[in-house]
Amino acid sequence: MSMIALTVNRRAVQVSAEPRTNVADFVREKLDLTGTHLGCEHGVCGACTVLLDGVPARSCITYAVACEGAEVTTIEGLDDDSVTTELRAAFTREHALQCGYCTPGMLVSARDLVLRLPQADERLIRVGLSGNLCRCTGYVGIVRAVQSVIEVRRARNIAPEPDGGRKILGPVGSGRSAHDGTYRAERIRRAASEQTLPETASSVPAIPDFIPATVLKQQFSVAHPPGQVFATFDDIGAVAACLPGASLTAPPKPERVEGAIRVRIGPIVATFQGAARVERNPADMSGRIVGIGNDRRSRSLTQGEIRYRLVPIEQGTRVDLSIGYTLTGMLAQVGRPGLVRDLAARLIAEFACNLDHRLSGASASDATAAELNGMTLVLSLLRARVTRWVGRFAPSKDGTT
Incomplete structure (x- = not known):
């Protein structure tokens, strides 16, 4: 094993890896940066393209140890890059992706062309993208997408950068010799001191308001009067006990609640640590919970807002919910709105069942789910969908289908 110290997405890292480990496996397996895709693994398809010292390079045929001291930028590191932002919008507008597997590498290469080419020449763009294959x-x-971005930027008098901003020639990291013992020792020392995980969300002094990227509407009913349900919602410990995977990490305060929720979806396990503030309006039996949390392992951050209103009904109480959230980081790749919507419906069903047990006087252990198992919820969802699909073709009572 070799200790490799380099900069990945503007963050100094120091990780132990086998000498044969390529950059693609290094960022995917060691750093959970799975936006870099592996295709042919022979340097032909371009799906694994990343920036090494600012230059597009095939990460599947580049050894991580050869990048000692280099700056690596994956597609995740271009989230706030203005050129990549424009390219993403253009790719959507021009229908420039279908399955999306080649898209991370395609965007990295396209960004280099936007920086370098003086004008939107179709032939030069096709030559520049010839190393990125799309099936x-x-x-x-x-x-068309790359042409449109170049045209718009040149129209805004943004001049091309000579050599795309390249500062050195030769192999990756050649300007930062890994054989210089003094340099390498200093690099590892800096990486060790700088490699700290992002600030935990629970340490944020104030919970900010935000505009959710996705908003879901849900509702459920319980056979208990609104006053009893509203009083239970004031007991944060009781609410957390009813929510699968949730737990409190500190005694709740009127203005702040700190806790965690554990989620498992197949091999992916995430524990979001965070904090929230709770607002209540007894006049119309409504409330709002605004929170922020992060999973340190996947470096994923989420902000969430739950608005609820209790509505009296003949059989008890209907709870109307508006759930808004924004998810960034690695887990955003599995956080598609459609999947989240279906999972939320299953999660709320479990929460409603646990809440009903608690309101009926059941013990806390009877109303607690130890972990939110997303795979179980997904399988349950698939069974329900298959049942509905088969039902469409089943003969009715009069013999018709």
Whole structure:
């Protein structure tokens, strides 16, 4: 094993890896940066393209130990990059992606072209992207997307950068010799001192308001009067006990609650540590919970807002929910709105069942789920969908289908 110290997405890292480990496996397996995709693993398809010292390079055929001291930028590191932001919008507008597997590497290469080319020349763009293969689109939309970004930027008098901002020539890291013992020792020392995980969300002094990227509407009913349900919602410990995977990490305060929720989806396990503030309006039996949390292992951050209103009904109480959230980081790749919507419905069903047990006087252990198992929820969802699908073709009572 070799200790490798380099900079990944502007963050100094020091990680032990086998000498044969390539950069693609290094960022995916050691740093959970799975936006870099592996295709041919021979340096042909371009799906694994990343920036090494600012230059597009095939990460599947580049050894991580050869990048000692280099700056590596994956597609995740370009989230706030203005050129990549424009390219993403253009790719969507021009229908420049279908399955999306080649898209991370395609965006990295396209960004380099936008920086370098003085004008939107179709032939030069096709030559520049010839090392990035796509089996879906036919390239027409991709070329149009890159052309449109170049045209718009040149119209805004943004001049091309000579050599795309390249500062050195030669192999990756050649300007930062790994054989210089003094340099390497200093690099490792800096990485060790700088490699700290992001500040935990629970340490944030104030819970900020935000505009959710996705908003879901849900509702459920319980056979208990609104006053009893509203009083239970004031007991944060009781609410957490009813929510699968949730737990409190500190005694709740009127203005702040700190806790965690553990989620398992197949091999992916995430524990979001966070804090929230609770607002209540007894006049109309409504409330709002605004929170922020992060999973340190995947470096994923989420902000969430739950608005609820209790509505009296003949059988008890209907709880109307508005759930808004924003998810960034690695887990955003599995946080598709459609999947989240279906999982939320299953989660709320479990919460409602646990809440009903608690309101009926059941013990706390009877109303507690130890962990939110997303795979179980997904399988349950699939069974329900298959049942509905088969039902569409089942004969009715009069013999018709």
